[in-house]
Amino acid sequence: MLQRVLTFFERYSFGVCTYLGGRFHISIAKIRLFFIYSSFLAVGFPLIFYFFAGIVLDFRNYIKRAGSRVTDL
DSSP, rough: OOHHHHHHHHHHHHTTHHHHHHHHHHHHHHHHHHHHHHHHHTTTHHHHHHHHHHHHHHHHHHHHHHHHHHHHO
């Protein structure tokens, strides 16, 4: 049950923590805790960064998919 909940949130939460964890070789759980604790300390500023990073990552994935469709022709 817990794994289903974690999978749901990871799938629909832009994958920012997964991307940062893979990029910098840091545990995803540590990155999530960083965002949670820093959001309390900085009054939500990390959440703004998180959503901005999610939009940028989503846009990058869209560009990659559109570019691969053009080169397939």
